[in-house]
Amino acid sequence: MAAAVLLLLLLTAAGPGPGQADAGRERRGALREELLLSPLPTGDVAATFQFRTRWDADLQRGAVSHYRLFPKALGRLVAALGVRELHLALTQGFWRTRYWGQPPLQAPAGAELWVWFQPTVTDVDKAWKELSNILSGIFCASLNFIDSTNTVIPTASFKPLGLANGTDHHLLRYAVLPREVVCTENLTPWKKLLPCGSKAGLAVLLKAERLFHSSYHSQAVHIRPICRDASCLAMSWELRQTLTVVFDFFSSGQGKKDWSLFKMFSRTLTDTCPLASQSKVYVDISPKNKEKELLEVSPPPTSVHEAIVQGDRRTYAVYDLLSPSLFNTSRSLNVQLKWKRPQDSSEMPIPTLHAQRYVGGYGLQTGEICTLIYNTHPYRAFPVILLETVPWYLRLYVHTLTIITKGKENKPSYIHYQPAQDRSRPHLLEMLIQLPANSVTKITIQFERALLKWTEYPPDPNHGFYVGSSVLSALVPSVTAMKDMDVEQSPLFTSLFPSSDGSSYFVRLYTEPLLVNLPTPDFSMPYNVICLTCTVVAVCYGSFYNLLTRTFHVEEPSRGGLAKRLANVIRKFRGVPPL
């Protein structure tokens, strides 16, 4: 009887199931994919892929069981751990802002993970630990090495990029692993998250062999909640998978800089992903110095898109893979770009904000971390937030912090400093610094190199220890006024960071990671032999000494056993001497 009731209960509980599935079918999901090809001022070519999966469902509330476009692994992770926003970037190489200009998406060398949790999460640290371990499994990266020694809670640098009610920064965790090496094993799981895999659409081009034959490789995953429509009454989830590669054609193309899709990826585009609602290739053909165009693209683009990106007016040739006319003439699309005349690289545009970071000093006792921040804007000053995370084994001397601009001391208007704790917490330094127009700001802070315990050294201690990139976040004033665009319609590469108003644009910049040598004991064989010999001698001497100095005497075997012991206990209680 009881079993029947239970069965009935189960049935009624399962009853709404099909109804929910119906609702799920109603829920719209959309995939937009896009490839941006932009020639860089140095002659290299940057290719930025973006795949945006949007899902009009609330992952947090209600059990979502039917996943269609959105990858289930990530969806369940977000639901289970109460993640509000997740940003993971795996990068091999360093984006040289000074010479390549602002990238559409910046990332530090190595692995970067920052996550906003829901306010409902009670133990954020536990969720963070669990999350990094799961992500480590999903992406085959060493994210499991994220622990309290490299996690910080920034107060100002990282704001939620999606919908957020509050910005209580205790729900934020940020960590960088500068030593992480990114390779195919990280790319394959990333590709598997795509609805079409790498079988169709733009993802066909993602051939690991070519992607890692480049100057820079960065892949990222961004998950955030966004508004479902303009009225913003309901919430949707967005998953952006981005991948940026910089190809150097000088070394492979015998000094020629003409390129094509085939040359870059050794593949061409043949069809679209049937699940994609939009699939476009943008080629940056902006003329420089208002001259006649230097570039020639073939085949002729479907349309031309003009936009203001990062303060610059840019022109893009657009190939819409969904438009039937594109594949009519030829079976495959191989975008080619030719330079009409040799480009003179004498005047390279210098980005408004760029930075340089290095270790000053010599010797193994002290040192100095120097950061140079350049503002090349001719007449506008702007503030920048600097986030510096330094491992505990570099002991920062905060009283030596100096910020000098144009020979004068520059007082930061906001400082948040959290000192390190040995073996448990890194230094966190966040500052808001005003950068005057056309200036160089030099920030220096001295440190002392700690002597580690001998078990704390890595297997290659003489390689040095990494200090992660520092992060610069700024609203850079734009030279050209920007007009508000509809986020849903504009190309993906313009819409990750929210733009506040038309007069400035958001830039996040990462500086170089640093390699610092710590005082290292000699781990060589003689040293080991000495240590071992000392140990052996100590042990032998100890036992021999013990043997030689101990006196032996015969002990009377105790008789009676248990009964006697019991009797003794009783006698002890009685206060009588034992037997």
Place this chain on the structure above:
Amino acid sequence: MHPELPVGAHLVPAAPRPGAPHVPVRERHGLHHGGRGLRPGGAGAGAGPGLRGAQEESGLVRGTNVFGVLRAPRAASTEALLLLVPCSEGSKNNQAVGLLLALAGYCRGQVYWAKDLIFLVTEHDLLGTQAWLEAYHDVNLTDIQSGGIPGRAGAIQAALALELSSDVVTSVDVAVEGLNGQLPNLDLLNLFHSFCLKSGLLCTFQGKLPPPEGPSGPAYAQSLRTLGLMVLGQAGGGPGGAHGLFLRFRIEALTLRGINSFRQHKFDLGVLGRTLEGMFRKLNNLLERLHQSYFLYLLPSLSRFVSIGSYVPSLALLLLVLALRALDLWMRLSRGEEGEGETPPGEARGSLLWLVPPILVSWGAGTALYLLPVRGQAVATQHFPVGEAEAVVLALIGIYVAGMALPHSTHRALSGGGQRGWMSLKLVALLALALLLSCLALLNFSLGFLLGATLVPPAAAVRPGGNRLPLAVLLVLTTPGLSLFLAVLLERELLEAPAGLGEAWQRFLGALGQGLLQEHLHGAHLSPLLCLGAYPCWLLLWNVLFWK
């Protein structure tokens, strides 16, 4: 397997190609050393012949260093390797610049770089190198002022300096001694040596060919000469080439000098270029800094080395002499104390007070020797008809010799402490000398050994009374100043270019000037060590000899 470098490419300087990410950047440095060093020369009175270099380098020198960084793909600019071509006036090192550009052009097309490559051409030889290094590490060690560096490439792991005297190279000489006797890791030298063997390049060390194979008399003599030259070079403490300045910053470095000694067998620069490229590839593959091999060694030839374990006992035995002597004196002194009743009451225990004046005077003389010649340079040139460089050297010699007259003047003022007095003074001298030498044994073995070998015998033997003449001769012969002169003679002898007394005197004067200059330009320790360490110790011994 190393792809061939285009032969003759050195004649065509690689034009900066558009799109090449190596960034030609310029950096300026100005050198001021007016404050305490050698003043900018006014009216040019003739300098001593040995000091011509010093004369040219004094005053305000401006220069521009040019460097380019070849960024390694998919690396975050945390590590770098460096190729340096120091240039001075004239077209002395032009071939090396050509080779550097050709090498840079070749390396640009390769994909295997994991560390950034820095190609650096410095002006004014060592001055420019010092200025660049200080600017790169953002420190100011000397009076050199350098402009900022617009691009960096992380921690430099290793560096090679290249000097070519002509475009025909018959052999390559390698220099290892750095500033203050520092040496690069032996692995770097071995790397170069193995590449030389591989490419059939004839390489020499200290200008000496490798000794003939097998144990034989001539082979041993050759090795001994090479070893002697290395010991003398290391003891001198000057940078043996532009690489010598890198060692302070923990950058392992070597100087390669292409030499045309008009032999039959010649190499074109392609062979040298391939060797360099091969070395950079090997260094590029290193995961850690060079640390496995020896940092302290002596080389009788390129293929053999004397490890620290073998040579340190020699100096240790010398130090043992001092220690035993000191112990002996200590025993005798304390035995005297035990039998105090027998000693005359005039010699009280407070006799240690007698030691203070000679010690003070000795170190005072050392300080004067260190400070006065450079400080009083302006005064000397105003009042005497000498050039400023000459004034410094003459003042140096003057003060040095005047210091030897001190014992007579001090003793006239003091009544001697008798037997106990000189014994205590000698004890102090022995201890000070032992301390100095044991420190030097760790820092610069060659210098410590040379000073030990000269100073220990007289220190052990010296005593007042009796026939003083042989001891006085021995002491004068082993005074650090005269040792320097003898070292100059010995070096010429080992180089198989013996110098006459006149030439040796000129070279000696030059060496004195260079020693002072190197202290002010690069922070070499030799002159303060001799002035404030060895000379006062020797003066104490001199005092003991003339104790009344």
